[in-house]
Amino acid sequence: MYDSIILRTVSRLMLPILLLLSLFMLVRGHNLPGGGFIGGLVAASAFILQIIAYGPKYIREVFPISFLRLAAFGVIFAALWGLIGLATGQAYMLAFWIKEPIPGIGKLGTPVLFDIGVYLTVIGVTTQLALVLAEEPILYPIPRPPARPDAVAPEV
Numbered sequence: 001m002y003d004s005i006i007l008r009t010v011s012r013l014m015l016p017i018l019l020l021l022s023l024f025m026l027v028r029g030h031n032l033p034g035g036g037f038i039g040g041l042v043a044a045s046a047f048i049l050q051i052i053a054y055g056p057k058y059i060r061e062v063f064p065i066s067f068l069r070l071a072a073f074g075v076i077f078a079a080l081w082g083l084i085g086l087a088t089g090q091a092y093m094l095a096f097w098i099k100e101p102i103p104g105i106g107k108l109g110t111p112v113l114f115d116i117g118v119y120l121t122v123i124g125v126t127t128q129l130a131l132v133l134a135e136e137p138i139l140y141p142i143p144r145p146p147a148r149p150d151a152v153a154p155e156v
Contacts, residue, residue: 004053011053018046026119027105027112036078036115040122047127056134059127067131071124078117081110 022043029035051059085094097109 008053011049014049015046018049019043022046022119026115029115036118037122039115040119041126043119043123044126044130047123048130051130051134056131059131067124067128069124071121071128074117074120074122074124076117077120078114081113081117084110 022039022041024039025034025042026036026039029039047059047063050062082093084096085091088094093110093114095109095111097107101107
């Protein structure tokens with residue numbers, strides 16, 4: 001955690017902007033460059049910016065979710081959409097699309113739902129990794145009261 005008013009102010013302003021950008025990257029990724037992986041990295045960078053500005057304790061209080069469980073849910077969610085192909089007697093991960101495009105989003109199908117699972121997995125893994133590294137005692141030592149100047153070390 002850096003004690004900088006500028007970093008804290010900017011990180012608070014950037015959080016919703018980065019999360020919206022990550023959703024944009026997720027939604028446009030099945031037709032253009034982007035997708036679940038890059039969208040997840042952008043969202044995780046928003047959380048990591050909060051960790052740098054406020055410390056890991058703050059992120060655990062403000063976002064009371066288990067990022068490891070989010071990653072596990074993302075893996076299961078992504079793998080689930082491949083089973084539709086197997087259920088119909090075709091190949092695993094075969095793409096199925098709805099016929100009519102959704103205004104503002106485009107065509108929706110199983111690859112998009114797979115990308116959502118990847119998005120959640122990348123957010124969970126990357127943020128959990130950053131939290132584990134930030135919670136190292138060397139990086140964020142426990143504050144201790146200053147030593148008294150009149151205290152004398154015991155003689156050996």
